[in-house]
Amino acid sequence: MNATATAPAALDQLCINTIRTLSMEAVQRANSGHPGTPMALAPLGHRLFTRHLRHDPAAPEWADRDRFVLSCGHASMLLYSLLHLSGYDLSLDDLKNFRQLNSPTAGHPERGEVPGVEFTTGPLGQGVSSAVGMALAERMLAARFNRDGHDVVNHRTWVIASDGDLMEGVSSESASLAAHLGLGRLTVFWDDNKITIDGTTAISFTEDVGARYASYGWQVLHINDVEDLEAIDEVVAQAKADDRPTLVVTRTHIGIGSPLQDTSKAHGAPLGAENIRTTKRGWGWPEDSEFLVPDEVREEYAVVAEEGAADNAGWTARFDTYRAAYPELAREFERQLRGELPSGWADDLVATSFEGSGELATRQTSGQAIELLAARVPELIGGSADLAESNLTHIPNTSNVEAGSYEGRTLNFGIREHAMAAIVNGVHAHGGLRAFGATFLIFSDYMRPAVRLSALMGLPSIWVYTHDSIFVGEDGPTHQPIEQLASLRAIPNLVVLRPAEANETLAAWKLALEQTDRPVALALTRQKLQPFQYGGGSVLQGAQVDKGAYVLREASGGTPEVIIVATGSEVHLAL
Known part of the structure; x- marks a missing residue:
């Protein structure tokens, strides 16, 4: 104009x-x-x-x-x-x-x-990019909760x-x-x-x-x-x-x-x-x-x-009318805005154990965890930077989020790792939804400024990084994450979880959803790993992973001569 x-x-x-x-x-x-x-x-x-x-x-x-x-x-x-x-x-x-x-x-x-x-x-x-996440969250929540005559x-x-x-x-x-x-x-x-x-x-x-x-x-x-x-x-x-x-x-x-x-x-x-x-x-x-x-x-x-208070009061009155017409929706809306997880949200995770099963890549188990959680946590949304088939981050039984159709839960970010991270942060800053963003661990470098901000603000963003370790060998050194774990671990208030097998992966996802004031990065493998035998009860039920580290095998003679510490797929090499 x-x-x-x-x-x-x-x-x-x-x-x-x-x-x-x-x-x-x-x-x-x-x-x-x-x-x-x-x-x-x-x-x-x-x-x-x-x-x-x-x-x-x-x-x-x-x-x-x-x-x-x-x-x-x-x-x-x-x-x-x-x-x-x-x-x-x-x-x-x-x-x-x-x-x-x-x-x-x-x-x-x-x-x-x-x-x-x-x-x-x-x-x-960062601000203008995260605002895209805020605007997206508004549309997605509107699609879920608005009803005719009740916006x-x-x-x-x-x-x-x-x-x-x-x-x-x-x-x-x-x-x-x-x-x-x-x-x-x-x-x-x-x-x-x-x-x-x-x-x-x-x-x-x-x-x-x-x-x-x-x-x-x-x-x-x-x-x-x-x-x-x-x-x-x-x-x-x-x-x-x-x-x-x-x-x-x-x-x-x-x-x-x-x-x-x-x-x-x-x-x-x-x-x-x-x-x-x-x-x-x-x-x-x-x-x-x-x-x-x-x-x-x-x-x-x-x-x-004065006008702001009047606007708020008017909305509160409209919400009371909405509550009377749709009491269950109103309760769910308020729960999601409080950031509280629904009752029994982790039951399926806790009931699942991979002891005695065959080899599984931790990215595969992560995909199963997403499926189990999505069935019980309706506010869980997320997507990948054009690697969903590799990250295994599709949310089953739901549609993709598209222009004019925001009821879905799977986001297609395209090859935009940095924007993906900023948008996920914006979704969490808005409130009402829990979001994850996924890519290869090597490409976490593209996301680092936004990941650092998520930690600085205490946003519970979830970063899913697959293809951990040099076992991505065929792709060459450009795709082999070497320094990325150290780089992520250096970010204050970022929880970095590198599960060693399937049961730990479920536990890691449970920990990730439990966070309210810090983000979590999950480092997951492409190669298959044999689940551990814990001798009764899954690692979730034994509450080991939430301690950050635990003893997997004691010294046979009682007193160790050396202590071997390992994470992720290297635990199998240490054993």
Whole structure:
């Protein structure tokens, strides 16, 4: 769209300048940070939070809230300012302590530290890609629980992304899949400020981004001047009216109003005290004030909290009506959102033993575990990066998830390992589903940034890695995982399980589903391995695997001369 810019109303401008001054001053006080982008994006953030985002600051976990992701996490002061003004549990003192030790207002937003932060962002490309998972989760839950006249799942996902986000390969992978899956409730505002740390985007980023996204199948809209609040309203209306995901090319000016406007110097360092005074003077802002929030701005944003509470109350009333009509569905919906597993979910696993059976690859047993779990855990979904036949990750007796048909449980991620991991993280950040992503262990390297984020956020994502060990010999060294296990084990809060045979594989899957605040990586073999004989009861019933390590064979003489420690298929060599 091409709209003529109009000056925002005086109150809107006051709100926008409040966000800008808070951002400048917090970065200046911290003596580090990124002031220019929050200043540039202030009109967009203000308009979204006051007019378009469905959220209740008093209930940040409201199930049917819109999800907002600031993918360019370096612009964190934009989000912190908006959350503070809107009435989330974030004080002005927290803003003053931006980027300080033990402060919730970290340099990049961290999920779990500040109410209203949906996802930890900072590594560029991760937020916008994980938002695809959030939008997908919304559609899948809607397909499962909505009934005629009862839309209990009915929200949207909004993203603000930077040039850097869209340069990263993971965003291209996820954008392609988002369009393929028809995720029309996803809207991404691209902050087109034409500045990077090293200079203007002309030095490295000259493609037609809109044309690229249009080729994926996105609706592409334009805001020629982010100061035009009516233009923001218009593109939001157009985004809601289309069944495609929407990219909004949003022209902004980094460090707007300051002497450093439109330069890389406004990006990643404080503006400087004198430049801040000059900027305030240009806005008619009290030059000697610090962290000033005018009463009129407080009053304007108080309306946001009131409207959010009313939206939440209206949804709660509708859900009560839904509960009366569909009590079992309502109970199931609430259980899944709480992250509680259904009663008896592991019974089939515990009742299964492979003692005395023939050789089985642990990937085969993993496939059987998925089948047993899927029958009892309806929220379990997942898929592979185009290796389902090799990973053995098909969920039986269910359909594939496709555009317009979200009832299925098997996801076809295509050859997009990095996007797969980010999307699985987004599904878990949304809530209500448990998801896994699968590929060969060697290709875990393609996923590492997203896997690390899952551990950092404490998301219970499940990573299924098959074709462990050098027994993938025919494929050559490019497909033989050597350093990958050490690399995964080095990630704090990531549980790495490398079962040695079939019974341990079942136990590993049980452990994986039991996690609520950390991800699990399963390393599984292609080659067949003989199940162990435990002498009564499966390894699950003996509760050995959950100890992390246990004695499989004692020294024949009673006192060992040497202790051999092994994992996975090497246990058989050790024996």
